[in-house]
Amino acid sequence: MKTIHKIVVGVIVMTIVGITAVACSSTKKGYTDVPDTATAAAEEEFKIEKSGAQMWGETCNRCHIAPSPADYNDTDWETISLHMRVRANLTEKESNKILEFLKSAN
Amino acid sequence: MKKLLVLLIAVVFGGQMYGQTYNTFEPSKTQFMIRGYGHTGFEYMDSGDETESTFLGLAYAPIFLYKHSDRLMFEAELEFVLEGNQLETGLEYADVMYVLNKNITARAGKFLLPFGTFMERLHPAWINRLPNAPLGYGHDGIAPSSGIGVELRGAFDLGGPTLNYSVYATNGPRLNDGSDEPEEAGMLRFENYEDTNLAKAYGGRLGLLPFSDSSTEIGFSAYSTSDTGEQDSEYEDVGAFLFALDFSFVKQISGLGGVIDVKAQYNNSNVDTATYFELEDDILEEYSFDNQSNSFYGQLSYRPTMASSDFVKKLEFVGRYSDFNAPEGAEWEEKSVQYAFGLNYWLSWRSVIKLSYQTTETEGGHDGDGLTNTDGLFVHWAIGF
Numbered sequence: 001m002k003t004i005h006k007i008v009v010g011v012i013v014m015t016i017v018g019i020t021a022v023a024c025s026s027t028k029k030g031y032t033d034v035p036d037t038a039t040a041a042a043e044e045e046f047k048i049e050k051s052g053a054q055m056w057g058e059t060c061n062r063c064h065i066a067p068s069p070a071d072y073n074d075t076d077w078e079t080i081s082l083h084m085r086v087r088a089n090l091t092e093k094e095s096n097k098i099l100e101f102l103k104s105a106n
Numbered sequence: 107m108k109k110l111l112v113l114l115i116a117v118v119f120g121g122q123m124y125g126q127t128y129n130t131f132e133p134s135k136t137q138f139m140i141r142g143y144g145h146t147g148f149e150y151m152d153s154g155d156e157t158e159s160t161f162l163g164l165a166y167a168p169i170f171l172y173k174h175s176d177r178l179m180f181e182a183e184l185e186f187v188l189e190g191n192q193l194e195t196g197l198e199y200a201d202v203m204y205v206l207n208k209n210i211t212a213r214a215g216k217f218l219l220p221f222g223t224f225m226e227r228l229h230p231a232w233i234n235r236l237p238n239a240p241l242g243y244g245h246d247g248i249a250p251s252s253g254i255g256v257e258l259r260g261a262f263d264l265g266g267p268t269l270n271y272s273v274y275a276t277n278g279p280r281l282n283d284g285s286d287e288p289e290e291a292g293m294l295r296f297e298n299y300e301d302t303n304l305a306k307a308y309g310g311r312l313g314l315l316p317f318s319d320s321s322t323e324i325g326f327s328a329y330s331t332s333d334t335g336e337q338d339s340e341y342e343d344v345g346a347f348l349f350a351l352d353f354s355f356v357k358q359i360s361g362l363g364g365v366i367d368v369k370a371q372y373n374n375s376n377v378d379t380a381t382y383f384e385l386e387d388d389i390l391e392e393y394s395f396d397n398q399s400n401s402f403y404g405q406l407s408y409r410p411t412m413a414s415s416d417f418v419k420k421l422e423f424v425g426r427y428s429d430f431n432a433p434e435g436a437e438w439e440e441k442s443v444q445y446a447f448g449l450n451y452w453l454s455w456r457s458v459i460k461l462s463y464q465t466t467e468t469e470g471g472h473d474g475d476g477l478t479n480t481d482g483l484f485v486h487w488a489i490g491f
Contacts, residue, residue, distance in 0.1 A: 002345045008330035009308050012273045016258060020210070050318075058320045060272060061365070062356050064233045065455040079137045079173040082205075088227070089270035089313065091261040092208040 052101025055094055063088065070104035076101045133161045142168040142183070143456070145170035145231035162486075165231070167198065169423045177205040199252055213257040220259070221313040221327045222350035223372040224403075226252040232456045232490035235367070235407045236448050240428035242401025243467075246438070248375040249350065249401070250279065250296040250329060250428075253307065266318035273310035281334035283341045290381035291439040292397050294334060294346060294375065305333035309348075314341065321357040326350070334377070344378045364410040374400045384437065395435030403428035406430050409452075424448035424462075432470070440471040456490030 060066035072080060077099060085095035144166045149157040165187045172180040183198035201215030218226040224243060228234055229251075242248055253276030261270040284291025309329035316322060327350040337339025355368040377397035383390050392436040405426040413419050425447055448462040462484040469477050 004309075005330045005332045005345055008328055008347070011328075012308050012310055015271065015273055015310065043354055055320075057358075060237075062320065062323070062354065063227045065452065067455050071455070075137055076139060078176075079171055079179075080140050082173055082176070082179050083171055086179070086203050086211050086213070086259070089259055089261045089272065091263040093263055094261075094268075 007041075023062065050096040052099075053105070055100045056101050059088075059090065059094055059098065060084075069102045070106075072102075074103045077106070137171075137173040139171040140168060141171060141491060142166070143230055143232045143488060145486060145488035145489040147460075147484060148236060149485075150483040152482070153480040157236075162304060167230075179203050204257075209260040209262055211259050213259065214255070216252055217256045217257060217274075219253045219274070219276070219309070219329075221250050221309065221329055221348070222352045222373060223313075223323075223325060223354065223369070224352075224371050225249060228369065230490070231486070231488035232458060234278050235405065235422065235424045235450060235460075236426055236446050236464075237460050237462050237484040237486035238446075238464075240371075240401070240403030240405075240426060240446075241430035241442050241444050242373055242403070242428065243422055246293070247401070248294070248348070248399045248432075249373045250307075250348070253277065253296070256307070268315045268320070270313045271310065273308075275306050277310050278305055278307035278331040279334055280336075280344065281341050281344050281346075281377070281380075283339065283380075284384075284437075288382075292377065292380070292395070292433070292436050293385075293438060296379060305331055307331040311350075313352075319357070321355055323352075323353040323354045327352070335380075341380055344380045345374065346377045348373065348375045350374070358411065361414065362408070363399060363412040364408055367407045367409075368405070370402070372400070372402045374398070393435070395433050397433050397436070399432050401428065401430040407448075420452045422448075422450040422452060422458075424450065438471070441469040442471065443467050443490040453489075458488050460484065460486040460488070462486070 056066060056069075069077075081095055081099040081102070084090060085092070090098075140252045145166055146164040147162045148160070149162060151157065165185065167183055167185045169181070172181070180200075180202045182200035183245060185194075185196040185198050187196070188196045197216060199217050201213050202215040203211055203213045205211045207247075213339070217304045220226050224239070229239060229243070231237075239247075241432060243251070253274065255274055255276030257272055257274035259270070259272035261268055270383040279294040279296045282290045282293045282295055307329060308331070310326065311325055311327035313325040314321050317335075329348040330344045330346070333343050334346050335344050350371060352371040353368070355363065358365045374412070375398065379394055381392050381394045383392060403426060405424065407422055407424040409422045410418050426445070428444045428446070430440065430442045432438050446462060446464040449458055450461070451459045453459065462482075464482045464484070466480045466482070467477065468480070471478075
């Protein structure tokens, strides 16, 4: 088990270093509605951006039945969005787009 | 434990007062929510020579959420359960999280461990499609459910597919060396508020959602520690390595007129071999065994969400298979297989009435060496708020 343990610890350290490097090398500070980088532009070319409503339907049903926008007010949705972003490991983009939709439709 | 509770209550009520003092009609900077869930039910169990029926005491789990800013948040869950005639309390989790950047969030405190997905994401009564957990979880389970420590987690958008990760260091599990409970010698105990040795447990989970519709997720988790025994005891450097594989598929399929939900998880636990003692006719005997356990569950559920009848729309049909294998040669040697079937009626997205029939075949286990067949009928009611 000692060898396996060393390997696990090694992999974790490498993951942290790797993720930090990738996360910090991206200059974009947060998700913006108007994508400004080349990758975002390329992404745009291939497919039409998914709407927040569609993302809500797909993502919020994965673990429990998705609540409907009317279930909470804007303030609560902000708290819930942050909670779910962390608990469900959602990307910033998913979480922001869904929050926007929930606030616009309640 | 008591101190922790008092501290928590102080934090919770202190925070609440703070929140209320400054809560005007404008959304304040500190946002506070009390959420939570409760469940209760009725069970009828028949294991051949023994039958039992009981109304279950209500379990109530309040959840406190404080969002201090767009990056900083605190979450805590208390648990109140009636066990026999006693009120048992527990601190399910209490942790603070901080979003460092778009890909990394740090958490510290007591948090649910992302070892597979069942304990972290699916166990609350209003989420779980059946009234109980599959074999292999809970008190005598082999999967760790929470830990005290630090964690980094986050997700990457791969332009369609997404990748999510978490890595953590927590107080490790404690090996039951059999000195107090000889019948549990060799079991790992995860509810460990103070570490008994210097070694910590390290682990993580990697999840991949390969399709852009987020319907499918596969995950791999590992959990490892070099020492599980008490410091300076002969069991100190008994190490352990656990891993889990999980799968999830949720999608509305028009051809089937509803939502299909598949969940599965395999857990494997491997503890270094050690020598334990048992009292046989007043003589202390040494024994040892290959300390490997595993468990698996697969669950399929279907909600006819596209049905025309309002009643049928709210129904859900569930089937679950689970098995659990505890090491041969251990005092707690066991092989169990369980089939569970359920019919649910969803009153709202967070409250549900569950009717379930389960049949379990157990070989060995705590209750003896023979083969036991237990049939159970459950009616449960869960509400989240």
